[in-house]
Structure formats: structure tokens, C-alpha cells
Amino acid sequence: MKEWEEQFRAFLRGRGLTFTPERRAVLEEIFAEHGHFDVETLHDRLRSRGSRISIATIYRLIPLLTESGMIRPATLRDGHPTYEHLFGHRPHHHLTCVRCGKVVEFRQEEIEKILDKICGRHGFSPFDYRLGVRGVCAACRKEETG
Amino acid sequence: MKEWEEQFRAFLRGRGLTFTPERRAVLEEIFAEHGHFDVETLHDRLRSRGSRISIATIYRLIPLLTESGMIRPATLRDGHPTYEHLFGHRPHHHLTCVRCGKVVEFRQEEIEKILDKICGRHGFSPFDYRLGVRGVCAACRKEETG
């Protein structure tokens, strides 16, 4: 059994909830590929694999997946949230190209150290850093100028 | 005339748009107090001052205010966007307490320098950094533990 499945089952058990086929299918699909997804895309992907799952079920699952640490909100895409699987991945941040939508992930511990200091100075206990940089990627800039 | 009004008028003129009483009222209200506001709150504030302005007009104004540099999106509050006035203020970042909603603003040029380097490494031209830290403030933590 995949370790994320094990952890999610444990989470559900702890809440008196059950690990159903639908929940298994969603979990599998989330870890099937790396990248940012929104609810509708996830639903489409499941359907195209033959699942008859309802989109309402996926909406209902999002909070459970988040609270269990399976996924986290990633960025906003046209105003609605996208998510990414979290289990087994170090936290990271995002550069987003506002033209083509390309997303580059990067990791920077130095920044987090600085932020920890700032939080301490204000008496804050941080548990989540969200660092979004919006800009224009090299390809789009070339297209723009050229 | 307030300098932001002057700048907003210039922006509108450049687009062949007009500076109306409604637009003046909204602009005044935005600079009347410091803090993060959402569209509904702004509408309420205007109404409570006797204005009969429609909320649709405010929604229509948001893009113009953003593009002219009068405001910028700040953070999400319960899923919908909040804004803050920008003119005359240095960019800054936010610590948000997830319990009480308190927001602390801070400025950190060191981080921006690091991010510039990272962007350069990936060929990105950044034009906006959004740094959100979520955590628990001192007061809420005391309440929690105590």
C-alpha cells in the first residue's frame, strides 16, 4: 500500500470516517501526476479514466485532503483555487508567468529563516508561508519585445 | 487637490474616461482609512455616509483603480479578495492570524533582493511579490495554551 494511502486511511479512521472506492480513486489520481490542478480538472481526469464520480464528492473531499496533509492550496488560476499534492514533497514557492501561465517552482530556505525572525519579532507562530511571484517568463518576454 | 486624485484623474483622461462624483466618492473613501477592505465593506461605508452608489459601480471601478496604481489586491478573506490603497505607501507583506484575523504588515527588502536573484536565474522578470504568512498571533496563542 502506498504510504500516502496509509496515512490518509489513518486520518479517516481517527475521525470515524471510511476509506471508500471514490476516495481511493481521487487520492490515486492526485498522486498520479505532479502539477497544480483545480477541482474541475481533477474531475475530468477521473471521468476520462472511466470513473462516474460526482464533482460534489470531490468538493467534499478537498477539506479532508487538506486537513490530512495530502494536498495544499497552490495558487489562484483565474480566480479559482488550484491544489497540489503535498505528501512526500518539501514545501516550495512559485514563479508564475502572467502571460502564458507557466509556473516554476523553487525552494529557498534562506527566505524562510528571515521570515522566522520577522514572525518572532511580532510574536507570531507561523505555520504556512505563501510566496507568490508574478512576472513574465523569458519566452514571453522575447515574444513581446521581438 | 489630493495627489492621488490628481493621478487618478490623469489616468482616466489618458483613457478618455471621466472623473465622476461616484468615482470621487469611492476614491475618497478608499483613502479615508488605512486597512484592507472588500467590495461589500466599501459599499457599506459609502452608503453609511449617505451615498446612493450601486455596488456594481464599485465592482466596475476596481480594475481601473488597480491599473492606475490606486489600490492593489491584498489578501483573501474567506475566499474573496480584499484590497488596500497603494498610493504613497511602500509595498509590504502580511502576517495573518488564522484565529482572530489580525493582519500585521512588514517590509523586507532583503527578501526581495533574494527573490530578484532567483527570478534572474529562471529568466523571469518579476513585477509583483506576494508574500503571505499565516500563523497564530501572540494573543491567540496565549488564549489557546492558557
Place this chain on the structure above:
DNA sequence: TTGCGATTGTTAATCATTCTCAATATAAGG
């Protein structure tokens, strides 16, 4: 003053998300 595009308020439409509800599935106990 006239003419024309911009602006506004009202109202209807959109659209993602949430809710309702009746039908099933699940797990535990007998």
C-alpha cells in the same frame, strides 16, 4: 444647445461552490 460616447442603477444572468435529499454502502454486533 446639440450630439455622442461614457456612466450609472437596476435587474437579470453566470458560474463555481455548497446544500438537500433520497438511495446505497459500510462497519459493528448479534
Place this chain on the structure above:
DNA sequence: CCTTATATTGAGAATGATTAACAATCGCAA
């Protein structure tokens, strides 16, 4: 195996914030 009490699901209705349509005004330039 049955039984029963909950949890879960899918379908479709409801919600609520945001946008769009539209007819009535407004503001500015000729």
C-alpha cells in the same frame, strides 16, 4: 448471515459573489 445505525454518494436545486445587458442620464466638446 441479518440488523441497524452512520456515513457516503450522485443528482439536482440553491446560494452568493461577480458580470453583463440595457435603458436612462450625464459630461464634454463642437
